[in-house]
Amino acid sequence: MTEAEVMAVLATVNDPEIPVLSIVELGIVEQVRCRTDGVDVFLLPTFAGCPALELIRRAVVSALQAAGAPQVAVTFLTAPAWTTDRITQQGLDALSSFGIAAPGDAAPACPYCQSTQTRRESAFGPTLCRQVYYCDSCHQPFERMKPLTMAVKVR
Ligand SMILES: [Zn+2]
Numbered sequence: 001m002t003e004a005e006v007m008a009v010l011a012t013v014n015d016p017e018i019p020v021l022s023i024v025e026l027g028i029v030e031q032v033r034c035r036t037d038g039v040d041v042f043l044l045p046t047f048a049g050c051p052a053l054e055l056i057r058r059a060v061v062s063a064l065q066a067a068g069a070p071q072v073a074v075t076f077l078t079a080p081a082w083t084t085d086r087i088t089q090q091g092l093d094a095l096s097s098f099g100i101a102a103p104g105d106a107a108p109a110c111p112y113c114q115s116t117q118t119r120r121e122s123a124f125g126p127t128l129c130r131q132v133y134y135c136d137s138c139h140q141p142f143e144r145m146k147p148l149t150m151a152v153k154v155r
Pocket of ligand 1: 110111112113114115135136137138139140
């Protein structure tokens, strides 16, 4: 397999927390390395506390093995730190269509009506990665990815 083929397979592996987003769109694929007998994949862990890393690892291994890579090694790197800035534009669009506002510092625009009359309802969403917001314009709650710009530790 070539590295481009590996990336194409990884683009089909979705984030378990946000199924509309592939791990490539999420920006956690730091490097792939092709060997004659297999593939090394280097990923960046996203949110501290997200229990998704093992699920991601298993999904990557099975997707690549299904595509014909005999041996797949997945390594989570501790550096560089993953930040929400690494999410691709395609990923941000996918988030928005899933009803999740993109991370950022300013008040997020409502993914349903684009109003910026929004406020944070709760610091904790359904997962540690997300926050719940409320739109004062169309009266819909929505979620936003928690902005993350600091380093995360791997336990
Ligand atoms: Zn709205």
